Amino acid sequence: MPLVAFTKGHGTGNDFVIVSDPDGELDLSDDQVAVLCDRRFGIGGDGILRVVRADAIDEGADAAASGAVWFMDYRNADGSRAEMCGNGIRVFARYLAEVGWATLDDGPLAIGTRAGVKTVTRSDLGFEVDLGPWRVEPQEVLVRARGIGAPRPGLGIDVGNPHVVVALPDERELDGLDLTAVPQLHPEPPHGANVEFVVPSDPLVRDGVGTIRMRVFERGVGETLSCGTGVAAAALAVRDWAGAAAPDHWTVEVPGGTLGVRMPLVGDERHVLLSGPATLVYSGEVALA
Incomplete structure (x- = not known):
């Protein structure tokens, strides 16, 4: 069985398995996501954040066209795809900054999601994401x-x-x-x-x-x-x-x-x-x- 590198992260206890897949080569099934998120048989988490370049997957095409380099492929713990995750995108931005793939020091960081491109900045509480209009x-x-x-x-x-x-x-x-x-x-x-x-x-x-x-x-x-x-x-x-x-x-x-x-x-x-x-x-x- 192939080994996959991961990082565990959370935002106020809302926890995620972060999987790095910059070139969009990893195709996780719903069952695989569910096992990884299982708290007894896997790593455990409320969902998975797949870190992928926006131009490497079809879902990221609009984000790439607007200038976003990275796309947050967020999956719920049961494997279902979700549009957005407010805690997850802050953790996603923190991960990008920690591994040196992006910086938030020069202004907002644009990240593609299924709900459109969101921008993240540093704030007094840690990180702030603009969720847009409601x-x-x-x-x-x-x-x-x-x-x-x-x-x-x-x-x-x-x-x-x-x-x-x-x-x-x-x-x-x-x-x-x-x-x-x-x-x-x-x-x-x-x-x-x-x-x-x-x-x-x-x-x-x-x-x-x-x-x-x-x-x-x-x-x-x-x-x-x-x-x-x-x-x-x-x-x-x-x-x-x-x-x-x-x-x-x-x-x-x-x-x-x-x-x-x-x-x-x-x-x-x-x-x-x-x-x-x-x-x-x-x-x-x-x-x-």
């Missing part, structure tokens, strides 16, 4: 989850990948959620969705910064300690519910740590940016079945 879905989604009784209304937020955000009244109910069971959505989004459960702080805003606490169920993975795009979606949803006076800066607490979200004007449209740490833990080789 979309609030018009149709309300009812969410049924184990531990909260009756179905609750959820707000659909698209930040390059789909999310449904549910507000809960207090931390007791948030802590009582059983996310070993898959939340049921009605209607079910065409490509599924990550589901975030949030509790606003009291008071919601301190010194111009909003604060919320969140847990998340990621499609194709299960409950994770953190979800970067989910953190952004949760902040956007609470901002939407809070109305016109809501702030554009947020702090989001997840089981794995704390992340920052802000919504600045970029040109003539508002973008959502996510900031937080990115850690590389160890490297090694694994036999690929």
Whole structure:
């Protein structure tokens, strides 16, 4: 069996197996991804980040045309392909910088994803990614989850990948959620969705910064300690519910740590940016079945 070099990394506990494949020669099956991400029989992770040059694979053609050198081929722990990963792209950028394939010292680093090209810069919290504009879905989604009784209304937020955000009244109910069971959505989004459960702080805003606490169920993975795009979606949803006076800066607490979200004007449209740490833990080789 061939040996594949890997690095293990995480962003606030959302962990990934990073596989270097600059020339696009590695074709991982869904089953191979699932085994590598298995916490008992593999390395363990919430997903895989394949590091590949944008011009080396068909999916990276648009990114390469726009000037991005690298493409983040992100796969969920079950092997399914995902559009974006907010924690993953920070870890991806950290890896590129550590191995000397890219630098963030001279400005933003452009990285291709299935949700388009995203830019990453250094920030006080570690790294910040511009997720671009977002979309609030018009149709309300009812969410049924184990531990909260009756179905609750959820707000659909698209930040390059789909999310449904549910507000809960207090931390007791948030802590009582059983996310070993898959939340049921009605209607079910065409490509599924990550589901975030949030509790606003009291008071919601301190010194111009909003604060919320969140847990998340990621499609194709299960409950994770953190979800970067989910953190952004949760902040956007609470901002939407809070109305016109809501702030554009947020702090989001997840089981794995704390992340920052802000919504600045970029040109003539508002973008959502996510900031937080990115850690590389160890490297090694694994036999690929």
